[in-house]
Amino acid sequence: MSEETNEHRCGYVAIIGRPNVGKSTLLNRVLGQKISIVSRKPQTTRNRILGLYNRDDAQVVFLDTPGIHEAQSPINRRMVDAAVDALSEVDLVIFMIDVAGSAALPERNRLVLDALEKRDLPVVAVLNKIDRVKRPDLLPLLAAWDQAGTWEAIVPVSAEKGDGVGDLLREIVGRLPESPPFFPKDQLTDVSERFIVSELVREKVFRLTGQEIPYATAVEVEEFEEVEGKDLVRIMARIWVERDTQKAMVIGRGGRKLKEIGTAARLDIERLLGCRVYLQLTVGTKSKWTHDRSLLQRLGNFRGGAGE
Ligand SMILES: Nc1nc2c(ncn2[C@@H]2O[C@H](COP(=O)(O)OP(=O)(O)OP(=O)(O)O)[C@@H](O)[C@H]2O)c(=O)[nH]1
Ligand SMILES: [Mg+2]
Incomplete structure (x- = not known):
């Protein structure tokens, strides 16, 4: 690979959202390997989990994060802090919403929206679990999210089935700065x-x-x-x-x-x-x-x- 002719992009991308929306599922899907655990119960992820999506022209450093919610206990506050802290080190944010869940609309995502409003970061809104809603039901959600903020893009996906994930990767890679890779290209994560x-x-x-x-x-x-x-x-x-x-x-x-x-x-x-x-x-x-x-x-x- 010649560095002079081939441009290479690399950057940090945080995946944030309420608990249980499918953040870890998306990371595993993109990586093609399970490095971040998934369950049907909310508050599964407790740490920032780093996952590397590598290809010849790009390296995306994904940060999977705990769900952002109204935390009360120390363990939960620690988890939410880890998610919000991840925003301080990224080039782009993936804000994930579960279109099939009870928090499909912007008003139920106030905490995440507030955390984003405090920072001036480019955000791609991802409407996940589209395999669980009918197309006509998706349209009003798309409209509501379009109104709710300034997004780089709104991308409907099914992290579980893989639909739309290729489109999402295109949206992400195209927005990263030109840069050599930060990690070796054969590395998948930073955790042991x-x-x-x-x-x-x-x-x-x-x-x-x-x-x-x-x-x-x-x-x-x-x-x-x-x-x-x-x-x-x-x-x-x-x-x-x-x-x-x-x-x-x-x-x-x-x-x-x-x-x-x-x-x-x-x-x-x-x-x-x-x-x-x-x-x-x-x-x-x-x-x-x-x-x-x-x-x-x-x-x-x-x-x-x-x-x-
Ligand atoms: N039907 C459907 N289910 C999904 C999809 N993506 C994730 N899920 C399911 O949603 C549940 C939560 O997924 P996780 O990936 O653990 O969600 P998370 O956002 O990482 O959750 P926390 O770590 O608790 O914040 C699991 O049961 C997944 O199998 C999807 O695209 N479609
Ligand atoms: Mg998770």
Whole structure:
């Protein structure tokens, strides 16, 4: 590739929006690999997750962020802060809206709109989950969003099915500054495999347990060891919850729930690492960890803020 003749674009793009709109699904779709966990429950993503979309003429540094909502508890405030902080380091913002959800209209997105209004950033509005609405129902939403702000573009997509994602990438790349890549072109993310492993376990807890448990859970990878000559990785991880009653629910009758979490996580981890995985899960109780700032910092699934 000759640098003189071929222009190359590179920049930071934050994906923001209310919880559960499909931000992480979009990132995984664009990357073609799961680096950011997804669940049907809101407030799944807890950190800024960096994902690199690489091609010959461009590198897009995507920042997936926690959903922006009316945060009360320290853990939730920390998540919202991570999302809003991401805006300070980007060239372009992808503002994602769930057209099939209860917050499809601008008035239910006030917090996000306020965060954007404070900054003078170019924003592409993305109307996601179009696979779940009929075309005629999409038109009034498009009109409402057109009125609600100054957008670079409004792009309807289905992050899950892939519809419109190519158009969105064109809109994004064309708006990035000319620049050489910031990261090696074969890199996909800035987080360790160990971190993604802890997240994949947390995702299964999110998906396979109900009530308050997902929000009371952190995962700590205690051992991560490649077994020499065996194409096998041995992982020991601890699932932290806040109370013994929650611990009992995560373990389940006869250990069945924990086994289900472990099997589902192991399959995803094997796909991530491309080898066999021996995964051993244990459950521990740490009372009030979601309210303890210093603990939040040490525990898995919290890598600290933006710019690392
Ligand atoms: N039908 C449909 N579902 C989608 C689409 N995109 C995402 N979803 C689903 O929406 C839910 C939330 O997706 P996530 O990607 O976790 O959403 P998020 O915005 O990252 O959520 P938080 O991290 O909690 O803020 C999951 O059940 C996804 O499968 C889509 O295009 N169509
Ligand atoms: Mg997410």
